Amino acid sequence: MAEPPYLRIAAEIRGRIADGRLRPGDRVPSTRQIARDQGVALATAAKVLTLLRQEGLVHARPRVGTVVAAPATAAPGATGTPGATGTPGATGTPGAAGTPAAPVDAPTPAGEMSRERVVRAAIELADAEGLDALSMRGVAARLGVATMTIYRHVAGKDELVLLMADTAFGELGYPGEPPAGWRARVERGARTLWAVHRRHPWLAQLNSLFRPLPLPNLLIHGEQLLAAFEELGFDETTRMDLQVVIYSHVQGLAAHLEREVLAEAATGLSEEQWMETQEPALGSIAASGRYPAFARLLAGFADDGYDLDLDRLFELGLRTLLDGLAGSAREVRG
CATH class of the missing domain: 1.10.357.10 (Tetracycline Repressor, domain 2)
Structure with a gap:
C-alpha cells in the first residue's frame, strides 16, 4: 500500500529539521506552500503540520507562522506524544484572564470536543497562517478529528469566524475603575x-x-x-x-x-529581502530629479x-x- 502523501511530506520536513537545514525558530512551509509545492489539497497540507506539532517538532507563532521548536521541547520519537513542556499548544491563544489556553494540537476523542475547543483551534490556525488558510477541514486536522465532528459544534465556516472574532475581542478586558479624564x-x-x-x-x-x-x-x-x-x-x-x-x-x-x-x-522573501530587491528601482526614481523631497529622504536614510x-x-x-x-x-x- 502506498504511503499517504501527508506522511511522506512530514518525513521530508522532519529530515530537514534533523539534519539542520531547518533550525529552531526557522519557519517551516505553510499549509498553502505545502499544497502548492507538493500538489496536494490544503487539508492534506494541514495534516502534515498537525502531525509535526503532535511530535513536538514545530509550533505556531502568531504573525510568523509555524516554526521549528527548540530542541528542549521536541519529542524524541517521530510518533511520540508531546509532554507537558513540549506541548505546542502552550503558545496558544490566551483566555480572558490572560493565561495560556489548553493545548489543542493533540488528537481529541469526539466525546471530549466542545465548541470552545473548535474555536480556539481555529484562532490558532488563523494566527499562524492567516484567515485565508482557515477551513473546516483544516481545523479538524489540527484537532485530529473527522471534519463532520466540527459540524456538530458549529454550523459552518461563517459561524466559526464570528465565534472566533467575538472570542478574540473578548480576550482583553477593562478591569477596575476607568482612568480619570x-x-x-x-x-x-x-x-x-x-x-x-x-x-x-x-x-x-x-x-x-x-x-x-x-x-x-x-x-x-x-x-x-x-x-x-x-x-x-x-x-x-x-x-x-x-x-x-x-x-x-x-x-x-x-x-x-x-x-x-x-x-x-x-x-x-522576508520584508528585508523584498526591500533589497526594490533598492535599484527606488534609487533610479530618486536619481530622476522628479521627486526631490523623496530623494532627500532616501539620502537621510543612507546609513x-x-x-x-x-x-x-x-x-x-x-x-x-x-x-x-x-x-x-x-x-x-x-
Missing part, C-alpha cells in the same frame, strides 16, 4: 484594541465600516470610547464618527500585519535605513488624533 479613557480603549489586533492580525480583515459585526465583545471596546466622548459633550453623530476614526486607525495599521504574513508565504515600526506609528497616530480632538473639545465647550 476622557483622554486617558480613549487611550486605554485604543491601546487595548491595538493589543487585540496585534495578537490576531486577521481581525483587521473582517469588520467593514459599512457592515459592522454585531459582536458583544467588540462593543465592549466601543463602549469605552463612546463613554469618553460623552464626557466631551459631543452630539451623537460626532461620537459615532470619532469612534469610527479611532477604530479605523487601529484596523488600518493592523491590516498590514496579516498582509505581510501572506506576502512572505507567497514570495518566500541606518528606515525601521517600519507599527507600534510607533500607532502611538504617533493616536497622539495626533487626540491632540486634534482636544482642540475640538475646547471649541465645543466654548
Whole structure:
C-alpha cells in the first residue's frame, strides 16, 4: 500500500529539521506552500503540520507562522506524544484572564470536543497562517478529528469566524475603575484594541465600516470610547464618527500585519529581502530629479535605513488624533 502523501511530506520536513537545514525558530512551509509545492489539497497540507506539532517538532507563532521548536521541547520519537513542556499548544491563544489556553494540537476523542475547543483551534490556525488558510477541514486536522465532528459544534465556516472574532475581542478586558479624564479613557480603549489586533492580525480583515459585526465583545471596546466622548459633550453623530476614526486607525495599521504574513508565504522573501530587491528601482526614481523631497529622504536614510515600526506609528497616530480632538473639545465647550 502506498504511503499517504501527508506522511511522506512530514518525513521530508522532519529530515530537514534533523539534519539542520531547518533550525529552531526557522519557519517551516505553510499549509498553502505545502499544497502548492507538493500538489496536494490544503487539508492534506494541514495534516502534515498537525502531525509535526503532535511530535513536538514545530509550533505556531502568531504573525510568523509555524516554526521549528527548540530542541528542549521536541519529542524524541517521530510518533511520540508531546509532554507537558513540549506541548505546542502552550503558545496558544490566551483566555480572558490572560493565561495560556489548553493545548489543542493533540488528537481529541469526539466525546471530549466542545465548541470552545473548535474555536480556539481555529484562532490558532488563523494566527499562524492567516484567515485565508482557515477551513473546516483544516481545523479538524489540527484537532485530529473527522471534519463532520466540527459540524456538530458549529454550523459552518461563517459561524466559526464570528465565534472566533467575538472570542478574540473578548480576550482583553477593562478591569477596575476607568482612568480619570476622557483622554486617558480613549487611550486605554485604543491601546487595548491595538493589543487585540496585534495578537490576531486577521481581525483587521473582517469588520467593514459599512457592515459592522454585531459582536458583544467588540462593543465592549466601543463602549469605552463612546463613554469618553460623552464626557466631551459631543452630539451623537460626532461620537459615532470619532469612534469610527479611532477604530479605523487601529484596523488600518493592523491590516498590514496579516498582509505581510501572506506576502512572505507567497514570495518566500522576508520584508528585508523584498526591500533589497526594490533598492535599484527606488534609487533610479530618486536619481530622476522628479521627486526631490523623496530623494532627500532616501539620502537621510543612507546609513541606518528606515525601521517600519507599527507600534510607533500607532502611538504617533493616536497622539495626533487626540491632540486634534482636544482642540475640538475646547471649541465645543466654548
